[in-house]
Amino acid sequence: DIQMTQSPSSVSAFVGDRVSITCRASQDINKWLAWYQQKPGKAPKLLMHSASNLQSGVPPRFSGTGSGTEFTLTINSLQPEDFAIYFCQQARSFPLTFGQGTRLDIK
Amino acid sequence: QVQLVQSGAEVKRPGSSVKVSCKASGGEASGDSFSSQTFIWVRQAPGQGPEWMGRIIPILGITDSVDRLQGRVTISADKSTSTVFMELTGLTYEDTAVYYCAIYSGFLYASDIWGQGTTVTVSS
Numbered sequence: 407d408i409q410m411t412q413s414p415s416s417v418s419a420f421v422g423d424r425v426s427i428t429c430r431a432s433q434d435i436n437k438w439l440a441w442y443q444q445k446p447g448k449a450p451k452l453l454m455h456s457a458s459n460l461q462s463g464v465p466p467r468f469s470g471t472g473s474g475t476e477f478t479l480t481i482n483s484l485q486p487e488d489f490a491i492y493f494c495q496q497a498r499s500f501p502l503t504f505g506q507g508t509r510l511d512i513k
Numbered sequence: 514q515v516q517l518v519q520s521g522a523e524v525k526r527p528g529s530s531v532k533v534s535c536k537a538s539g540g541e542a543s544g545d546s547f548s549s550q551t552f553i554w555v556r557q558a559p560g561q562g563p564e565w566m567g568r569i570i571p572i573l574g575i576t577d578s579v580d581r582l583q584g585r586v587t588i589s590a591d592k593s594t595s596t597v598f599m600e601l602t603g604l605t606y607e608d609t610a611v612y613y614c615a616i617y618s619g620f621l622y623a624s625d626i627w628g629q630g631t632t633v634t635v636s637s
Contacts, residue, residue, distance in 0.1 A: 407580075440623035449613055449627035450563065456622060493562055497622035501579045502553070506562040 408432050408496050412505035418513040423484050427508045429477045429494035438497040441470055441479045444507075445490045453492075454479065486512070515540040517614055517628035524634045525604050532600040533631045535614030547595040548572035551617040553624060554588060554599045556610040564610075568617065569597055604635045 409432035419425050429439065437457040442450035452461045454470040457477055467482040481488055489512045494505040520534040533554075537547055548571040555563045567578030571590040578586045587600045597614060612631045615624035 438622050440621075449615075449630055450624075451627075452621070452623050452625045455625075459621075461621075461623075461625060495563070495623070500565075500568070500577065502565040502617075504563045504565070 410505040416509040418511045420513050424482050427479045431475045435496045435498035437473045439477050440495045442493045443490045519628040519631045522632040530602040535597045537595040552597045553617045555613045558610040609635045
């Protein structure tokens with residue numbers, strides 16, 4: 407199975423800041439990476455697919471880069487509604503596997 | 514737009530089984546459109562990242578599941594009601610989690626439609 411490792415596990419930031427989250431795959435997954443946002447008591451929400459493609463309806467302050475084994479999700483100009491947990495998920499092969507999550511807290 | 518509605522919360526004893534349902538409605542949620550989707554099941558233990566459990570493609574009759582759950586998890590579908598099911602047997606305390614169904618898009622290589630989640634608590 408492909409292992410996904412996220413860093414940091416948690417980060418605190420102010421409204422208006424820029425934050426980046428990294429996800430590393432244990433093997434080459436090309437561009438087959440998705441990012442999700444999850445708020446308490448809710449299902450994950452798809453933000454980004456194929457590493458850098460913004461899902462319909464997601465604000466453009468979210469962006470994704472990377473390919474192969476290293477990927478980054480960047481959130482520009484943090485808004486209050488962005489404070490949540492973020493997960494990456496590889497789609498190179500089944501079983502699909504997720505990172506352990508990055509908690510983004512308001513400072 | 515398709516919506517996925519899951520069955521309600523369950524409390525189960527260790528060693529018992531649970532069966533969670535996930536009904537698709539709206540949009541292209543019936544008949545061949547339902548059957549051609551890939552439905553996945555994901556669970557999330559308290560404070561943990563999501564864990565993919567398995568998938569079903571009703572039109573192809575394909576199901577598979579993660580190795581460490583094989584023998585305990587059964588994923589099935591009822592095309593007549595546009596509902597997929599996940600049954601987990603031999604429950605242990607470690608199976609306490611929120612269980613989600615979702616549609617996996619082969620175009621997006623991701624899941625853009627999720628059920629609301631079903632909390633399964635294993636407790637004596």
